[in-house]
Amino acid sequence: MAWPAMPLPRSSLPPSTPTSSSSPLQRLSTFKSSSTATTTTTATATSPLDSFASDPIFSAFLSPDFSSTTFSSAALSSGSPASTAEKLENAIRLLESQLRSEVLSRHDELLSQLSSLQHADHTLATVRSAVSSLQSSLRRVRSELSDPLKSIQTQTVQLSNLHRTTELLQHSIRALRLSKKLRDLISSSAGDPDKLDLAKAAQLHCEILTLHDEYDLRGVDVVDEELAWVRETGDKLRREAMKVLSRGMEGLNQAEVGTGLQVFYNLGxxxxxxxxxxxxxxxxxxxxxxxxxxxxxxxxxxxxxxxxxxxxxxxxxxxxxxxxxxxxxxxxxxxxxxxxxxxxxxxxxxxxxxxxxxxxxxxxxxxxxxxxxxxxxxxxxxxxxxxxxxxxxxxxxxxxxxxxxxxxxxxxxxxxxxxxxxxxTASSFVKEIFTMGYPKLFSMIENLLERISRDTDVKGVLPAISSEGKDKMIAAVEIFQTAFLALCLGRLSDLVNSIFPVSSRGSVPSKEQISRIISRIQEEIEAVQLDGRLTLLVLREIGKVLLLLAQRAEYQISTGPEARQVSGPATPAQLRNFALCQHLQEIHARVSSMITGLPAIAADVLSPSLGAIYGVACDSITSLFQAMLDRLESCILQIHEQKFGTLGLDAAMDNNASSYMEELQKCILHFRSDFLSRLLPSTNTTNTGAENICTRLVRRMASRVLIFFIRHASLVRPLSESGKLRMARDMAELELAVGQSLFPVEQLGAPYRALRAFRPLIFLDTSQLAASPLLQDLPPSIILHHLYTRGPDELQSPLQRNKLTPLQYSLWLDSQGEDQIWKGIKATLDDYASRVRARGDKEFSPVYPLMIQLGSSLTENAPASQKH
Structure with a gap:
């Protein structure tokens, strides 16, 4: 089977640059000389090995992390391991052939490298001979220097021992000399131990022991023998110093304490x-x-x-x-x-x-x-x-x-x-004693803190106890303080609950019961009055009781028509309200007097509670006083039904008062006999100078009656000369009735001065009014209203201009200040001036410019109390 030609991977590298790959094929290129690099590169560019890099099987062998196990597993699992093995064998033969070609082509270079290795081996043998010679020289030098070194080391040890011995002798001699000084010092005071200088002896003792421990004098027989006596002497010095220190502490003697401390400091x-x-x-x-x-x-x-x-x-x-x-x-x-x-x-x-x-x-x-x-x-x-x-x-x-x-x-x-x-928690007996006697316990602690502070108060020195330390000691007994305050509150609350039971309404406590509460409150205050802090705490509990008392008393107040009627004698409901008011007045006055001598903060603590008592006392009779005042005002309003402008001289000279004044006097006498006499039983009550609730309400009612009368007397129009006489007689009768049955008029202040000023004012000529000093005692509105009676009929008063009843106009006056009243009066004056100008008259009534002048000046100079 023919394999296609595959280029080698190194064909892409420069011929003179070493490759970083570790493959055998790439390492072969390093043996090529630079002269043959170009030729080899050109040859290998067409070599079949160049195709290894692009082959899917052989490229894995070029990887640095190649694993034969992984490759074998992949080949076995591919289904054709025999084919793969055959490919590998062909590749091996191809590589061997290529390797042989490389060796043959680089034969001369390899021989030159071999001669270089022989030269290096010869040089190495020469170096080895030189090293052996150097080692022989070092051994000879070592043998020549070892004897002097041993001699130096021996003499160094000898010198060190001599120095140590010398120092030991010196320190031993010094220790013995110090010991002799200590013996001499002690023997010199053998007859009188008090003359012994303990501080100096302690200093010597400490120096001896320091020398012994620092320079390790153990084993020197004479020093060891002396050291036993030194230690025994040290024990005696400690005992004597402790005696001096203890004596100084007991007697608070600074010199003795300082001596003892100095001795122990010297001893370390x-x-x-x-x-x-x-x-x-x-x-x-x-x-x-x-x-x-x-x-x-x-x-x-x-x-x-x-x-x-x-x-x-x-x-x-x-x-x-x-x-x-x-x-x-x-x-x-x-x-x-x-x-x-x-x-x-x-x-x-x-x-x-x-x-x-x-x-x-x-x-x-x-x-x-x-x-x-x-x-x-x-x-x-x-x-x-x-x-x-x-x-x-x-x-x-x-x-x-x-x-x-x-x-x-x-x-x-x-x-x-x-x-x-x-x-x-464990002893009910101690708990009871310290709870009931907490003021005494607190006083003991406070006295302790005060004594310590006083006895340790020295300038430039810290006191024995800081403020934080004092607070911690006081806080240690707060558990008994809480129990004491709870006990105080419980005692007082029980008294309140006994005289004002929640289930009973309409019952009034007796004077004895009220006196018992006041006495109990006084006892609680007196028990702690020597301590300001504890007093404030007790006053807070008393304040809670007073609030409870005010709530219970408020529940007992009778309301409704029966409590407000003024036509007949006092009803049972009114009598109960009178009793409650007097009881609450008594409590308010007595408790207020108890805190008179206490700091101002005590009054601040009880102020809300006393205010609540005072408010309930006022509520119990305020409605009655308002009803009485309404009745008296209705009598005064009848002044507008009288004919003060048409009275004859005989009627004016009659000594009898007007019908409305007679009715007013009857009402005042009735109120005095049936109501005020029960609230103010003594005729001298109002002269004592003590301003209680009833006297304050009576004073206010008397002042209101005088001012209300002056207001409506100034509104009377027309007012003839005989009418002025009758009005003056009515004012005298009013002053007498108020002074005898309500309140001494000379103590009413501004209302009384206004009444006394208005009487002669009505008789003055209009031209004399502007310069009269009587104007200073009268509100501006009273003077201006009176001047309407001196003017023409077309000068209408605000009452007439707005078509109001005297009662309606009076209510409006109560809600306005003097500046607003003057605005209403000024409007009527402007209307009058417009009418006069419309008629073509050139003169006004003499009253008009006077009212303009007085209104402007009096409202500017009037006191704030009159303006509002």
Missing amino acids: ELRTTVEQMIEKYKSVGLKSVSAALDMKAISASAGGGGGFGPGGIRGSGTPQIGGGAKAREALWQRMAGCMDKLHSVLVAVWHLQRVLSKKRDPFTHVLLLDVVIQVCWIGILRGILRGCGCSMSFLRDQEGDAMLTDRVWEAIVKAFANQMKSVF
Whole structure:
């Protein structure tokens, strides 16, 4: 079978460029010389092997990742493996023939390569001989240098040993000399131990031990013998220094504490010693807290026999019958002792901290506090930049170790809080005592905090307790504070519920019941008045009770026609309202007087509750007062039915009052006898100067009556000279009736002055009005309305111009200010001027320019109270 000619893959490569393929066919081209490259390329271009690259079978053999296993598997699975094998054999023969041709064509080049290999082998033999000679020379040099090196090493070791021995002798001699100094120092004060310089002895002791440990003097017999005495002396120094330190802590002597601390600093044991002292005082504080609330110990100290005899403690923490009073007294005594112990502990720790913050080592100038406490200096600088006032106040809130007092106080507060929670849940007896006696318990804690703050208040030194620390101690007893406030609220609420039951309507409490509530409130305030903070808390609970009282009282108020009638005597419903009003007035006045001496914030706390009491008291009688005032106003409105313009002289000189005034006087007397006398039982009530609800309402009603009368008296038109006399007599009767039966008129202020000014005003000549000082005491609208009576009939008043009834016009006047009233009056004056001008008259009534002048000037100068 003939195979087509196939070109070789390397025919496409340049003849002088090595191919990267690893196939044998491609590697054959590397043996060709450059002189025959062109010829070979031309020959192979037509070689049958060139077709291998494009053959689907043989091209796989040219791939770098050829796998014989994969090719064999593909050939076996193709269905004609015999044909494939035959093709491969033919290809092998073809390649062998091509390879033989290549070898023959490159014969000369291969021979030259072989001669090059022989030359390289000869050169290698020469190099090998030279290396052997060099190695022989190195062995000779090594043998010549080894003996001096050994000699140098031996002498170096000898010199090192000599140096070490010399240093050991020097340090041993120094240690012995220091030990001799220590012996001399101790022997010099053998007769009087107080003369021993503990700090110097401790310094010598520390130097000796430092030399021994640093330079490893162990094994030197004389040093070891001396070291045993040195260690024994160190123990004595520690005992003496601890005595001095303890004595200084107990007596708060800075010199002794400083001496003791200096000794332990010299011994290198300052931090450890201070830690031991802190733990000691902390333990004392924790034990005192635990012992203060030990009910078995309390029972034993109260004579209870340790809980086995009468008066002992039961399993629940409650004393047996007969032992409650003694156990209570013993509990308070132990709490007082605990507070004293906590005070002494914290002051002692603060004293230690104070000395540490001031004491510096005289040689190194190291602050002893820095040795004991690892302070964050970045935090210190940050505190300085914040502008702290004292030298150490910025240490408290920085990173690093906590201050000594903070550590002790935090442990004490934590133990105290846990103990308080424990007895609150486990001992009903202690819970009851501390709940009912919370003011006393709080006072103890507050006194403790105040004593500590006072005794540790030194300029330039941190106080023993910060404000946060105080708050934590107070928070430890908040559980009893909550129970105390709940108990206070419960006691007062029970009283309110007993006198104002929810199921009963229309019942009025007695004076004794009201007095009991007031007394109970006073007792609650007096129990805590020495502490401002606790007082405010109790006042908040009292405020809740007052709101409850106001709600219950409001439920009892009687409403409807029966409560508002004024024609007959007081009805039972009105009497109940009177009683409620008086009771609420009493509560309002008494509670207000209780907080008079307290800070202003106390009044702010109770202000909403007292306002609610005051409002309900007003609501109980306001409708009645409004009904009485409406009746009195209806009587005054009858003034417009009188003929003040046509009265004769005889009628004007009659001493009897007008019919409307007689009716007004009868109504006032009736109100006084049947209503006001019950609300104001004493005729001197209004003269006492005490402004309660009833006197305020009576004052307002009396003022309204005077102003209402003046208003409608000014509207009377026409008004003759005899009518003026009758009106003046009516005003005198009104002043007398109001002053005797309602309220002293001289205490009414502006309304009374207006009444007294209006009486002579009506008799003045029109030309005298503008300069009269009486105008200062009258509202502008009263003067202008009165001037209508002096003008012609065509000068209509707003009442006439708008065709209103006196009542309608009066209601409009109540809703307007003086400026709006003047606008209405000015409109009538403009109408009058228009009529005059329309008739062609050249003169106005003398009243017109006067009203224009007075209206403009009086409204500009009128007080704000008159304008609105």
